[in-house]
Amino acid sequence: MIRLAVRCQPEQAELVLAELTVLAPGGVEEVAADGYVEYAIYGAEGELPDLGEEEKVVIAGGTVEVEATEVADDWADRWRTFHKPLLVGDPDRGPAVWIRPPWEPERADLAEVVVDPGQAFGTGAHPTTRLCIEALIEIAGRGDPFGPLTDLGCGSGVLAIAAGKLGWRPLEGCDNEVAAVEAARENARVNGVEAGFDRIDLKSGLPALAPTTVANLTAPLLEIVANGLSAENLPETLICSGLLTTEYDRVLAAFGPHGLVETGRGAIGDWGSLVFAREGSR
DSSP states (O other): OEEEEEEEOGGGHHHHHHHHHHHOTTOOEEEEETTEEEEEEEEOTTTSOOOOSSSEEEETTEEEEEEEEEOOTTHHHHHHHHOOOEEESOTTTSOOEEEEOTTSOOOTTSEEEEOOTTSSSOOSOSHHHHHHHHHHHHHHHTTOOOOOEEEESOTTSHHHHHHHHHTOOSEEEEESOHHHHHHHHHHHHHTTOOEEEEEOOGGGOOOOOOSEEEEEOOHHHHHHHHHHOBTTBOOSEEEEEEEEGGGHHHHHHHHGGGTEEEEEEEEETTEEEEEEEETTOO
């Protein structure tokens, strides 16, 4: 078994993932660390896409590092060891979300999200997903009315499902990738959450946004979302992540003209999040 790893800068991540998903629709492993994101594909020799023999290649218009390594025979067990459950929030102080793969024990006392890491588009462990969930937990802890929620760039649907477990409904989400929409629908079914997911290219226009909207997207895509907002399609609360901590001002400048005011921000390593409220809705 061969592990083919592609390492890129955080700002390249979305484009690199989109290209790898086309090459390997069966699933992509994601590892995020300070200063880089690594995507890995597993397969037998000859089954993996040919990225050349160079250590650095061009994917999606940018240079990335590529490394192929042979995986030990016990890779399946080691793969399971790699994917640990994740607790977001403090259950002693308020709501908390327990994200786990199917083989880990359940926590009936928490808002639980079960995600099979064998699927593509995220397991909930990425810092940007955690930042969004932390923002949702903070809002839920205030006892604010929940109501409808929209998840822009839903990926595997973790954010919408977590929001549903915390109390938001109805739930809607969208993504540009067909496989992501399919994975989100399946994850919602497994978790017993009613949610509608559709394929939408945000570059072509926005869907109707719920009063609470989550957008886990890169800064350029967040700017596209901001450009598509109107007085008739403006959330009361907007949670943004996927940006770098160096891009706070860039994202604030994009949403500020629409009357969205910063009410909170978070950071994990190089990744950041911003929470906005519509003027007059707080």
